[in-house]
Amino acid sequence: MAFFFDLFVNGLMIGMMYALVALGFVLIYKATSVVNFAQGELVMFGGYVAAALITLYHLPLAIAIPVLLGTMVLLGFVLERVVLRPLVGQQVISVVMVTIGLASVLQGSAALVWGAQTKNIQLPIRLEPYIIWEIYISPVNIVAALVSAGFLVAFAWFFRKSRMGIAMRAVANDQQAAMGVGINVRFVFAVSWAIAGLAAALGGVLWGSMLGVDTQLALVGLKVFPAVILGGLDSVPGAIVGGLMIGGIESVAAGYVDPYVGGGTKDFLPYVLMILALMIRPYGFFGREIIERV
Amino acid sequence: MSAGNGTGRPLLAVNNIEVIYDHVILVLKGVSLRVPEGGIVALLGANGAGKSTTLKAISGLLRTERGDVTKGTVEWRGAPIHREGAADVVRHGIVQVMEGRHVFEHLTVDENLLTGAYTRPGGDALRRDLDLVYTYFPRLTQRRHVRAGYISGGEQQMLAIGRALMARPRLMLLDEPSMGLAPMLVAEIFDIVARLNREENVAVLLAEQNATIALKYAQYGYVMESGRVVLDGDARTISDNEDIKEFYLGLTGVGQRKSYRDVKHYRRRKRWLS
Incomplete structure (x- = not known):
């Protein structure tokens, strides 16, 4: 049983980070109706910037982290302004192709600037795992889960209670009406991308410190799709629950199945879950039920 | 009450505007109207006459539907506003309540009201206004x-x-x-609008197909057809107009409700302009 809990708890903590990345994706989809295939690459880019600041330029963390967050927020703003705004009102497929192109550009330019070899991000976190009730928990995982959870809680508050958050939900609900009450819809779009950039920055540091930073880091983005489909493409709580579910299930399944099949369960199972979700409940567990009065 | 149309500088003046959708479809062909400070002005006409388009041209929401004011001006206290975005128009103090309500279904009633104050700074004044709205709409x-x-x-x-x-x-x-409301509710809502007009000094430009009720509350009225204003005047004058009675109020010359039984054959609807 300890083995199961070991897998499950560590899986949940990884899932928390999936949730973080998924949040950025859902937010952009909800507010701007753009399916952002470059979310994983944004995370990778965040990781590269973090590695550059911390490992290459040896900046102290107290400076590096704010600079990283600022850079990624700015990147979010710029991408929205330069790449996506000209496409407002275009067909979905054009926008999707642009985000796929954006993914390649981000990947290529990061490798171009900082090199393709794997970089490590050294965070001042101890390496030996804690052992709690026979469960091995690595400190990096704990920090990552806590940072992700903190960000998600802060975002949830912002989204539900702050005036900007309410305005963002209003835009997601009815764009024309939002304009009618004087909400600056373009600014809301930009803020959505900025927050997605922020989530990607945190994701980049955390994932980067665990896996090392190279272009492979973008593959994290692949786990986002099962998470958001499971949770509901346009639901913020759904992104969190979906992320946790994918993290927990893949970890447990990999622990029990991998010894027999020789690995790969982690990459394969989330997509099986996604296909099942699409067959049974295509709008996800928390997806928007369209309110219709009869 | 003299509606003040024509005398003094109006709050809002729409001067001979032309609106084109998608660069080709001419929807408004020279519409002019005025709303005086604190007045209620009715904009009447059938489906597709151009009432909503006129309102959207004023509020700046036209551009969200690929429409454009190509000629004429919209003036707010004498300054042109027809090139401004919807958010700026709201900041001037013009807000459109769209056809079909367009509330944010997924937001609570409270949150919906808060979105309305997006252009204003937060604080006590905002909270007081929230309470004020609830006193006007206790429901x-x-x-x-x-x-x-x-x-x-x-x-x-x-x-x-x-x-x-x-x-x-x-x-x-x-x-x-x-639209789509029971007559009792319509009366309740119009009474509240009239109170807002009196007590909060909010001028109202009211686009309605229901001419009877609109003319009951308005001081002045414009009648639109096919993208033009075909008739305007005091609410009284308009409701006394024979053609208006016939086509919009469903009354005969003697002021009684007309029954379909009395109509042997339908008269072709009058066109004011060819």
């Missing part, structure tokens, strides 16, 4: 924390007006507030 009070998608159509219309009120407007553009 909404019990529904404060309910999602707007689940409240009734009448309540949604009240919410849409309340949301507009949160911007502290000087002019409210009401588009078909009576």
Whole structure:
């Protein structure tokens, strides 16, 4: 049983980070109706910037982290302004192709600037795992889960209670009406991308410190799709629950199945879950039920 | 009451505007109208006459539908505003309550009202206005924390007006507030609008198909057809007009309700302009 809990708890903590990345994706989809295939690459880019600041330029963390967050927020703003705004009102497929192109550009330019070899991000976190009730928990995982959870809680508050958050939900609900009450819809779009950039920055540091930073880091983005489909493409709580579910299930399944099949369960199972979700409940567990009065 | 149309500088002046959708479809062909400070002005006409388009040209929402004011001007206290974005127009004090209510279904009633105050700084004044809206629309009070998608159509219309009120407007553009509502509710909503007009000094430009009720509350009226204003005058003058009675109020010359039984054959609808 300890083995199961070991897998499950560590899986949940990884899932928390999936949730973080998924949040950025859902937010952009909800507010701007753009399916952002470059979310994983944004995370990778965040990781590269973090590695550059911390490992290459040896900046102290107290400076590096704010600079990283600022850079990624700015990147979010710029991408929205330069790449996506000209496409407002275009067909979905054009926008999707642009985000796929954006993914390649981000990947290529990061490798171009900082090199393709794997970089490590050294965070001042101890390496030996804690052992709690026979469960091995690595400190990096704990920090990552806590940072992700903190960000998600802060975002949830912002989204539900702050005036900007309410305005963002209003835009997601009815764009024309939002304009009618004087909400600056373009600014809301930009803020959505900025927050997605922020989530990607945190994701980049955390994932980067665990896996090392190279272009492979973008593959994290692949786990986002099962998470958001499971949770509901346009639901913020759904992104969190979906992320946790994918993290927990893949970890447990990999622990029990991998010894027999020789690995790969982690990459394969989330997509099986996604296909099942699409067959049974295509709008996800928390997806928007369209309110219709009869 | 003299509507003041023509005398002094009006709050809003629409001067001979032409609106084209998608660069080709001419929808408004030279519409002019005036709304005086604190007045209620009715904009009447059938489906497709151009009432909503006129309102959207004023509020700046036209551009969200690929429409454009290609000729003429819209002036707010004498300054042109027809090139400005919707958010700036709201900041001037003009808010449109769109046809079909357009409340945010997934937000609660409270949150809907808060979105209405987006252009204003937060603080005590905002909270006071929230309470003020609830005193005008007591029905909404019990529904404060309910999602707007689940409240009734009448309540949604009240919410849409309340949301507009949160911007502290000087002019409210009401588009078909009576649409799809029971007559009792329509009367209730119009009474509240009249009170807002009196007590909060909000001028109202009211686009309505229901000419009877609109002319009851308005001081001045414009009648539109096929993208043009074909008739305007004091509310009294308009409701006394024979053609208006026939086509919009469903009355005969003697002022009685007309029954379909009395009509042997339908007269072709009068066209004012060829």
